[in-house]
Amino acid sequence: MTTAPPTPAPPQTADRGIPWMRVLLWAAIAFTVIFSLAPVLWQVLTSFKTNAAITSDAVVYFPGLDQLTFDHYLDLFRRNQFYIYMFNSALVAIVSTVLCLALGSPAAYALARLRIPGEQVILASVLIVTLFPYILLFLGLLEVVRALGLANNYLALIIPYTAINLPLTILVMRSFFQQLPRDLEDSARVDGYNTVQMLWRIVLPMTLPALVTTGILAFIFAWNEYLFALTFMTREGMKTIPVAAAQLGVTTLFEVPYGSLAAATVVGTLPLVLLVLFFQRRIVQGLTSGSVKG
Amino acid sequence: MVTKDYIRRRDQRTGWLLMLPALLLLLLVYAFPILRAFWLSFFIENLSTNLEPVFTGLDNYGLMIQDGRFWQSMRNTAVFTVFTLFFELILGLIIALALDQAFRGRGLARTIAILPWALPTALIALAWRWIFNSEFGVWNDLLLRFQLISSPVNWLGEPFWAMVAVIAADVWKTTSFVAILLLAGLQSISQDLYEAHALDGASPWQSFRQITLPLIAPQIVIAMLFRFAQSFGIFDLIQVMTGGGPGGATEMVSIYIYAAVMRYLDFGYGAALVTVTFLVLVAVVGLTWLYLSRLRAKTE
Numbered sequence: 001m002t003t004a005p006p007t008p009a010p011p012q013t014a015d016r017g018i019p020w021m022r023v024l025l026w027a028a029i030a031f032t033v034i035f036s037l038a039p040v041l042w043q044v045l046t047s048f049k050t051n052a053a054i055t056s057d058a059v060v061y062f063p064g065l066d067q068l069t070f071d072h073y074l075d076l077f078r079r080n081q082f083y084i085y086m087f088n089s090a091l092v093a094i095v096s097t098v099l100c101l102a103l104g105s106p107a108a109y110a111l112a113r114l115r116i117p118g119e120q121v122i123l124a125s126v127l128i129v130t131l132f133p134y135i136l137l138f139l140g141l142l143e144v145v146r147a148l149g150l151a152n153n154y155l156a157l158i159i160p161y162t163a164i165n166l167p168l169t170i171l172v173m174r175s176f177f178q179q180l181p182r183d184l185e186d187s188a189r190v191d192g193y194n195t196v197q198m199l200w201r202i203v204l205p206m207t208l209p210a211l212v213t214t215g216i217l218a219f220i221f222a223w224n225e226y227l228f229a230l231t232f233m234t235r236e237g238m239k240t241i242p243v244a245a246a247q248l249g250v251t252t253l254f255e256v257p258y259g260s261l262a263a264a265t266v267v268g269t270l271p272l273v274l275l276v277l278f279f280q281r282r283i284v285q286g287l288t289s290g291s292v293k294g
Numbered sequence: 295m296v297t298k299d300y301i302r303r304r305d306q307r308t309g310w311l312l313m314l315p316a317l318l319l320l321l322l323v324y325a326f327p328i329l330r331a332f333w334l335s336f337f338i339e340n341l342s343t344n345l346e347p348v349f350t351g352l353d354n355y356g357l358m359i360q361d362g363r364f365w366q367s368m369r370n371t372a373v374f375t376v377f378t379l380f381f382e383l384i385l386g387l388i389i390a391l392a393l394d395q396a397f398r399g400r401g402l403a404r405t406i407a408i409l410p411w412a413l414p415t416a417l418i419a420l421a422w423r424w425i426f427n428s429e430f431g432v433w434n435d436l437l438l439r440f441q442l443i444s445s446p447v448n449w450l451g452e453p454f455w456a457m458v459a460v461i462a463a464d465v466w467k468t469t470s471f472v473a474i475l476l477l478a479g480l481q482s483i484s485q486d487l488y489e490a491h492a493l494d495g496a497s498p499w500q501s502f503r504q505i506t507l508p509l510i511a512p513q514i515v516i517a518m519l520f521r522f523a524q525s526f527g528i529f530d531l532i533q534v535m536t537g538g539g540p541g542g543a544t545e546m547v548s549i550y551i552y553a554a555v556m557r558y559l560d561f562g563y564g565a566a567l568v569t570v571t572f573l574v575l576v577a578v579v580g581l582t583w584l585y586l587s588r589l590r591a592k593t594e
Contacts (some may be wrong), residue, residue, distance in 0.1 A: 023497060028392035029378035029403055036406045037384075039466060040413070041420040042432055059435040064301070103319060107310035114309035115302075122313070125583020129324045131579055136572050139334075139555055139564055140327020163323030166316055178409065195308045209367035224414035226530035233557065240418035247419065248535045258424060265417045276412045280405040283412070 033254075040269070047072050047262035054258050072263035080260070081268060084121075084237055085244040092154055092240060095221035096161035100218050101211055103162065104169030107200060111170065111175035113185070123174075130167040134227045145232050156232035157240070161225060165218035168286075172217075175289050176210035213286040216279050220272060241268040328572060334565035341559055354566035364567065366542055367550040372459060374546060375525040380520055381465045386472030386517070391506075393473065393478040404477075411470040419534035422463035424451055453543030457535050460544050468524070472517045479513030480506070497514055515586050519579060526575055547571050 030229065044061070046054060053067035060067060076082040111119055125218045141160055150156040188198040229240045239247075245264035249256055276283065335354050358364050372449035393404050410418070425433050426449035434446045449459045483506065489499045529548040532538060538545035538553075547567065555564035 025392060025395050028388055030396065032389045032392055032403060035466070036409050036470065039421050039425060040409065041537055042425060046424065055430055059430065059432055107316035110309035110312040114305045116306055116309045116313070122317070126320070127459065128579070129320065131523035132324060132576075133529070133548065133576070135325060135527050135529050136331070136568050137327040139551070139561070139568055140324065140330040142555070143330065144322070144326070160323050164317045166320055168318065191552045195305065220412055226414070226416040226533075242414045242530070245420060246416050248389060249423070258308070258430070261420050262424065265420050268417045270414045272412045272414070273409065276405060276409055278403070280408060283406070283408060284474055287474055287565050
């Protein structure tokens with residue numbers, strides 16, 4: 001190979017192209033950031049403003065010290081017992097996430113490695129059900145919940161939440177298992193492990209990163225679900241955060257508690273904001289491998 | 295040979311056992327409700343029958359054809375879906391293109407960009423209801439300050455503007471999902487292609503048209519497919535922001551299904567609504583699937 005002479009950069013990109021593309025790029029980035037943050041930040045600001053500042057004739061963008069308060073948050077926990085809803089949401093989301101991983105990962109392994117007849121049909125069905133909106137399921141599930149007497153029971157949410165996250169879990173975990181080196185499993189077999197032992201002792205420990213990725217997504221979907229929670233949990237003490245927050249605006253007829261509503265939004269979204277901050281890469285990776293490659 | 299066959303059969307049996315719990319749960323939560331709704335749609339089961347199912351064949355579907363509210367909700371859903379998908383695709387593409395470039399702070403920008411997707415829709419609906427508040431809302435205030443309107447708009451109180459408002463809120467919420475999927479497509483395009491194209495004297499716009507768009511076409515179709523299904527079944531955003539109002543102007547088919555079942559206790563008719571919605575969804579998804587497989591066959 002001869003050393004190629006250094007190619008000079010094409011003149012048009014150096015003179016005119018690059019600065020304009022840079023300007024355009026930064027405009028797009030600024031748009032992205034403002035677009036994504038502004039509505040959330042406005043809600044945060046509202047949640048710290050006094051009622052007078054919230055309903056003043058001129059909208060207050062930069063509240064003075066006397067226009068700031070922590071009362072809306074205190075109200076949420078003192079008057080509206082928001083810690084109960086937080087607890088319910090957390091319990092239902094965590095239990096269903098764990099269950100989903102426990103049921104979904106073995107299924108994903110079987111679909112990745114064990115050459116089951118009808119594998120393609122199962123995979124296609126799993127992919128298709130991810131497209132079903134929950135409204136198509138709620139009538140049938142309502143009958144199941146009634147028949148089993150599960151209304152106002154955590155199981156009424158845990159069971160459907162586990163199921164709605166199964167397709168994603170199966171797709172993401174399956175594509176992960178397919179990337180695992182086969183040698184490991186083969187040598188485990190030589191050592192006399194059966195399939196279940198091998199899964200538990202050899203494969204599972206290596207799968208932890210993928211389980212975390214999938215678990216985060218499942219947790220987000222479970223925490224955010226609204227329709228089933230609204231329909232199956234009618235007792236006050238069993239409600240989850242999204243339902244409890246949404247009904248705050250309805251229950252008080254005379255004065256809409258804008259401040260409390262804003263504070264409720266912030267409290268309910270905070271756990272998810274933290275998840276996104278810490279696990280941005282994993283979320284993106286899980287979402288794309290769950291839908292694009294599947 | 296015998297042992298190999300034996301191992302293989304044992305593996306398959308283990309495989310089925312490993313899948314069984316997940317498959318049973320999927321059947322219970324997905325297959326049963328759909329089949330049940332299909333079955334129930336041939337019965338009248340409402341207050342007039344004391345909530346006992348009475349077989350009436352296709353009566354529910356006959357009622358539906360004459361039901362103006364049903365058609366209105368279908369129209370609303372169609373309008374909502376078409377406009378949200380259109381704006382999400384444009385904005386999602388812009389965001390994905392920006393986040394694909396190398397710049398300082400890209401990780402942070404990506405984190406911020408996926409935030410809307412991760413937040414609970416019901417709570418986001420509260421935030422947007424407040425932004426569009428006609429008296430104290432910040433959106434009216436901004437428009438007035440920049441003199442784009444001369445008097446406050448009653449965003450959620452007027453049929454046309456209420457639809458605009460729910461579309462805007464949904465576009466905000468789900469553009470990031472589209473952007474994430476498109477970004478994955480962009481990242482899989484080799485940089486060499488662009489360099490070779492630029493050496494041939496192509497402008498950035500030309501490379502976008504001739505390289506980027508064709509290569510991410512599959513991702514665009516998949517993103518739109520997912521978004522179509524979600525948008526067509528949108529419930530929480532509408533329920534919390536407008537409840538379907540004013541006067542049914544933003545009532546989507548899902549809101550109507552919910553009202554038929556939970557408010558009017560009309561289970562048979564609700565089941566017929568579910569069935570029709572399901573069939574429309576399946577038809578569109580099936581057609582897109584066909585198109586996608588042909589697209590894939592072409593690019594490979």
